[in-house]
Amino acid sequence: MNNRDFDEWIDKFRASISGYDYYIDFNKVVDNVEMIKVELNILNTLIGSNNIENDFETIIARYPETLKCIPLLLAVRKNEIYAQDEDGSFLYNFKKMNYSIEQYKVFMRKTGLFDMIANHLVNNLVDYALGVETGLDSNGRKNRGGHQMENLIEKYIKSAGFEKGKNYYKEMYLSAIEEKWDIDLGAISNKSKTEKRFDFVVKTENMIYAIETNFYGGNGSKLGETARSYKLLSLESDTIDGFTFVWFTDGIGWKSAKGNLRETFDVMEHLYSIDDIEKGIMTTIFK
Numbered sequence: 001m002n003n004r005d006f007d008e009w010i011d012k013f014r015a016s017i018s019g020y021d022y023y024i025d026f027n028k029v030v031d032n033v034e035m036i037k038v039e040l041n042i043l044n045t046l047i048g049s050n051n052i053e054n055d056f057e058t059i060i061a062r063y064p065e066t067l068k069c070i071p072l073l074l075a076v077r078k079n080e081i082y083a084q085d086e087d088g089s090f091l092y093n094f095k096k097m098n099y100s101i102e103q104y105k106v107f108m109r110k111t112g113l114f115d116m117i118a119n120h121l122v123n124n125l126v127d128y129a130l131g132v133e134t135g136l137d138s139n140g141r142k143n144r145g146g147h148q149m150e151n152l153i154e155k156y157i158k159s160a161g162f163e164k165g166k167n168y169y170k171e172m173y174l175s176a177i178e179e180k181w182d183i184d185l186g187a188i189s190n191k192s193k194t195e196k197r198f199d200f201v202v203k204t205e206n207m208i209y210a211i212e213t214n215f216y217g218g219n220g221s222k223l224g225e226t227a228r229s230y231k232l233l234s235l236e237s238d239t240i241d242g243f244t245f246v247w248f249t250d251g252i253g254w255k256s257a258k259g260n261l262r263e264t265f266d267v268m269e270h271l272y273s274i275d276d277i278e279k280g281i282m283t284t285i286f287k
Contacts, residue, residue: 174189
C-alpha cells in the first residue's frame with residue numbers, strides 16, 4: 001500500500017455514510033408507544049370533553065397510572081418535570097404522584113395540554129405519541145451517526161470470517177490485550193501510565209491488530225490532533241513484535257485538515273478508507 005497516491009485516496013472520501021436506519025428507528029418508536037398504549041387510550045376519552053378538568057380528575061383517581069403518559073405529550077423523556085411561575089415552583093412526579101390531583105390539573109392547564117385535548121387539536125393520543133416519539137428519536141441521529149463507522153467496520157470484519165469473542169473483540173482496553181495475550185504494550189501506554197481503548201481488536205495466529213475507526217462529515221478542531229496522535233501511535237506500535245495498529249477513517253471533513261492527514265498517511269502503513277474496505281482490504285491485512 002506504500003505506493004498509493006494520497007490525493008487520489010482522499011478524493012474518494014465520502015460526504016456521508018448514513019444508512020437507511022440512520023434517520024428514524026421506527027421499531028424503537030413503536031415499542032416506546034406500545035408500553036403506554038393502554039393508558040393513552042384511557043386518556044383518549046378526554047378528547048373533545050366539555051368538562052375536561054372534572055373528567056381528568058375522575059380518570060386520575062381511578063387510573064393513576066395514566067399520569068406516566070403526560071411527559072411524552074410534552075416531548076419529555078423523564079418521570080419528573082419542573083415548572084414555576086408566580087404561584088410557586090413544583091417538581092411534578094409522573095411515576096408516583098407527589099401532589100394532589102388538583103395540582104396536576106394546574107399543570108395540565110398551564111402547559112396547554114387541557115386546551116389541546118379538549119379542543120380537538122389532536123384526534124388520537126396514540127397517533128400523537130407516535131409523532132412525538134418520532135421527533136424525539138430524530139434527536140438521536142447524532143449518537144447513531146457516531147456509531148455508523150464502527151458498525152460498518154464490524155460488518156466487514158465479520159464478512160472477512162472473524163467471529164466476535166473468538167478472534168475479534170469490540171471496545172477492548174490496552175491492559176486487557178496485554179493480559180489476554182501476554183504481550184507488553186508499554187511502548188504505547190507510556191509504561192502502563194495511559195489506558196487506551198481500541199474500537200476493535202482482531203487476533204490472527206501471528207498478529208494482534210488494534211483498530212480505531214472514525215468518520216468526519218464536517219470540519220472539526222480535533223482532526224489535526226487525531227491525525228498526529230494516530231501517527232505517533234502507529235510509530236510506537238511498529239516497535240512491538242506481534243502487534244499492529246490499524247486506522248480506518250473517512251469523511252470529507254478531512255479536506256480541511258488534509259496536510260495533517262497526509263503526514264500520517266506518509267508514515268502509517270495501515271491507514272485505510274471506506275473505498276479500501278469495499279475493495280477487500282480486510283482480507284489482505286488480517287493474516
